[in-house]
Amino acid sequence: MEFRQLRYFVAVAEEGNIGRAAHRLNVSQPPISRQIQALEYELGAVLLTRTPKGVDLTEAGRVFYADAQKVLSQAKNAMDRTRAAERGELGRLDIAFFGSTVYQTVPLMLRAFHRAQSEIEVSLTRMGKAEQVNALRDGRIHIGFGRYYNQAAGLEIELISREPLYAAIPADLALAKQDEVPLSDLASLPVVLYPAGDRPSFADEIISLFREADVEFDVDSVATDSTAALALIASGTRCTIVPEAIAALRFPALEFVLIKNCSTLAPSSCVYLAEDQPPVLKEFLKVLRSVSVSASVDTENASRGGFKSIGA
Amino acid sequence: MEFRQLRYFVAVAEEGNIGRAAHRLNVSQPPISRQIQALEYELGAVLLTRTPKGVDLTEAGRVFYADAQKVLSQAKNAMDRTRAAERGELGRLDIAFFGSTVYQTVPLMLRAFHRAQSEIEVSLTRMGKAEQVNALRDGRIHIGFGRYYNQAAGLEIELISREPLYAAIPADLALAKQDEVPLSDLASLPVVLYPAGDRPSFADEIISLFREADVEFDVDSVATDSTAALALIASGTRCTIVPEAIAALRFPALEFVLIKNCSTLAPSSCVYLAEDQPPVLKEFLKVLRSVSVSASVDTENASRGGFKSIGA
DNA sequence: TTGGTTGATACCGAAGGAGTATGGCGATGG
DNA sequence: CCATCGCCATACTCCTTCGGTATCAACCAA
Missing domain, CATH: 1.10.10.10 (Winged helix-like DNA-binding domain superfamily/Winged helix DNA-binding domain)
Structure with a gap:
């Protein structure tokens, strides 16, 4: 027939x-x-x-x-x-994420992408950063989200946004009552670092932050992730540093206080293969960049951390 | 492609x-x-x-x-x-019927056909006998059911079954109390004939029945169909003759009494085109014949009117 | 470097599709 | 009653296109 x-x-x-x-x-x-x-x-x-x-x-x-x-x-x-x-308007996009990008960057991007290409199915998996690179090379994912990536051949690493940093402080301390806190005031509290492994990571960012400010600090412990770190802090007299994505959340017995005069911003990035990009990925990157641009514009106009205002 | x-x-x-x-x-x-x-x-x-x-x-x-x-x-x-x-196992069969075949022959056949070919849709329309022939020639129906058809070129008329005859008598008359009644006993009552028009019809059967028995009879009126005839009878002191298909029904204030020593049986027939039979019709005829055969066998074995025992 | 994969290309013969011309059949009209 | 018309089927030819064989290029692995 x-x-x-x-x-x-x-x-x-x-x-x-x-x-x-x-x-x-x-x-x-x-x-x-x-x-x-x-x-x-x-x-x-x-x-x-x-x-x-x-x-x-x-x-x-x-x-x-x-x-x-x-x-x-x-x-x-x-x-x-x-x-x-073929035009990238249909199919499935496989996404991996790591750490606190899941709180702000990833949902923001998914939301924007769904608005632009509602026919594309999306899968989302939590994955360590080294594993993300392997998965990219195997074709198991199209793009990975995280904060700090090592450059590697064949990989594109693209900065999406930068967020101000906050100190996470037990709510019952006097420090927690202020609007802003200078880094030096945190020296009195032992610091919890996170995440464990998969360097470079936010832990390195915190360390260099203190070093650049020339503030003595005491690493109390290393938590596997931000949630574990915050749980540790709520239980005692420790502190940690978190990006705004986490500070925007609410945790019992914890306050997030903006760090005063802090030029360091926590980046949100994504990683993908430099070549052989399937159409769905190209479409996704288009959307991602348009959101990043409007976020940057917003950052310039807003008093601080305009990225947040793009969401929701 | x-x-x-x-x-x-x-x-x-x-x-x-x-x-x-x-x-x-x-x-x-x-x-x-x-x-x-x-x-x-x-x-x-x-x-x-x-x-x-x-x-x-x-x-x-x-x-x-x-x-x-x-x-x-x-x-x-x-x-x-x-x-x-093509094998007649799929499609639609368009059926027409006339008169009292709708009470016994048609539902029996439909039931058997549905059991044999449940994928075939069936449409059923009431249609005068002359109109049935036109509809067959136009291809609007595949088969028609009725009792008496005129032979015509290109048409097959197939006998399905024959039913004994009953007298329909007002329940309050003495005649109605018997198990059987000879035709001569009905001479005292005016006879209602039916149906009107579309000859030959059951009306002719009734007339020849009386003539053959050499019984004088008085035609009181002609009703359009059996239901009208029965309504007339229930209202007074008239009678009519009905085939078993109708006698098997129940009507208020009426009794159906088997006619004694009556060799005449009312036929149920169907009519269809002799040529260019679509597969659905061929399948239907197969089923029809198998049911007719088993009905005949039953008639021989049963004391009377075995056809009824096939239904239900 | 060298087999042993892989898929792509060149060329040839055969199958099958479309076009033109024509035939057969039935309906219709004078 | 015959001529004509409109319909579909068939015969024949041309050309497209498909599949097979042989071969090539690229890549991995030993």
């Missing part, structure tokens, strides 16, 4: 006349007759009864007509959908 | 390797490569990425693979369904 035969038969069924069908299809009449005959032979069914005025559908012909229409329209659909997929 | 291309692509997608797909399809490798290329060109989409070990699907390729499978299976379905329609 061939598509040509389906098209011919559908035209004949609708015209009720082989000659008119031929005219409509811009071919001569004999090919139509022959193809219909071939179709009838293959199906072992009489599809048309020949009348003086043209042809009538038999019951089998009516059944086949209805189905042939469906097949043709589904085939057309398949082509349209495939072309859409 | 051609079915061949869909089949080739599906095989390649499943094998992940053009050579293996070629082997599975029993063709050599170059045709597969070329058809896939043609497909990609027509779709304007890259479906496969060529790797050292074979090929991988792109996102567009995955989309097309899923849709191609659907198209192929739907096409196969269309062929199967059409073949089924």
Whole structure:
């Protein structure tokens, strides 16, 4: 069975006349007759009864007509959908994330992407940064989100936004009552670092932050992630530094206080393969950049941390 | 786009390797490569990425693979369904009926046919006998049911069953109390005939019945159909003759009494075109005959009117 | 470097599709 | 009652296109 035969038969069924069908299809009449005959032979069914005025559908012909229409329209659909997929408007985007990007950057991007390309399915997996690189190379994910990545051959690392830093302080301390706190005031509290492993990480950022400010500090412990770090702090007289994405959350018995005169901003980045980017990824990057741009503009205009104002 | 291309692509997608797909399809490798290329060109989409070990699907390729499978299976379905329609196992059967066949013969046949061919839709229309013949010739119906048909060229008239006759008598008369009544006893009551028009009809059967028994009778009136006739009888001191199909029903203030020593039986027949019978009709006739046969056998064994015992 | 994969390309022969011309059949009109 | 018209089927030819063989280029692995 061939598509040509389906098209011919559908035209004949609708015209009720082989000659008119031929005219409509811009071919001569004999090919139509022959193809219909071939179709009838293959199906072992009489599809048309020949009348003086043209042809009538038999019951089998009516059944086949209805189905042939469906097949043709589904085939057309398949082509349209495939072309859409080629343009990156259809398909699935596999995303990995690490750490606190899940609180702000990732949902913001997903939201914007869904608005732009609602037909694209998205999968989201938590994944360490080294694992993200492997997954990218294996084609298991299209893009990874995180804060600090090592440059590597074939990888693009793209900065999305930078957020101000906050100190996370037990709510019952006097320090927690202020609007801002200078880094030097935190020297009295042991510092909890996070995450463990997968360097460079936010832990390194915190260390260099204190070093640059020339503030003595005491690393009390290293937590696996920010949630664990905050749980540690709430339980005692320790502190840590968090990016705004986390400070925007609320934790019991904890206050987040903006660090005074702090030029360091925590980056949100993404990583993807430099070459062979599938269309879905290209579409996603377009959306990502348009959001980043409007976020930057906003940052310039807003008093501080404009990135947050893009969300929601 | 051609079915061949869909089949080739599906095989390649499943094998992940053009050579293996070629082997599975029993063709050599170059045709597969070329058809896939043609497909990609027509779709304007890259479906496969060529790797050292074979090929991988792109996102567009995955989309097309899923849709191609659907198209192929739907096409196969269309062929199967059409073949089924050719065998008379699919489609619609248009039936007309006249008079009291609707009470017993028609529902019995429909029931048997539905059991045998549950995929076939049935339409049922009340239609005068002359109109049935026109509708058959126009192809508006496949078969008509009724009791008395005139032979005509191109028509087959097939007897389905014969039913004993009953007298319909007002319940308050003494005649109504008996198990059987001889025709001569009915001479005291005026007779209501039915149906009006569309000869020959059951009215003629009643007339010849009395004549053959050499019983004088008085035609009181002619009713349009059996229901009207029975309503007339219930209202006074008239009677009529009904076939068993009607006697099996219950009417208020009426009794149906078997006519004694009556050799006349009321036929149930059907009419259809002798030629160009669509498969659905042939299937229906098969079922009809098998039911008729088992009904006849039953008639021989049962004490009286065995046909009824087939129903329910 | 060198086999052994892989898919792509060139060329050829064969199959099948479309076009033109024509035939047969039934309906219609004079 | 015959001529004509409109319909579909068939015969024949041309050309497109498909598949097969042979070969090439690229890549991995030993």
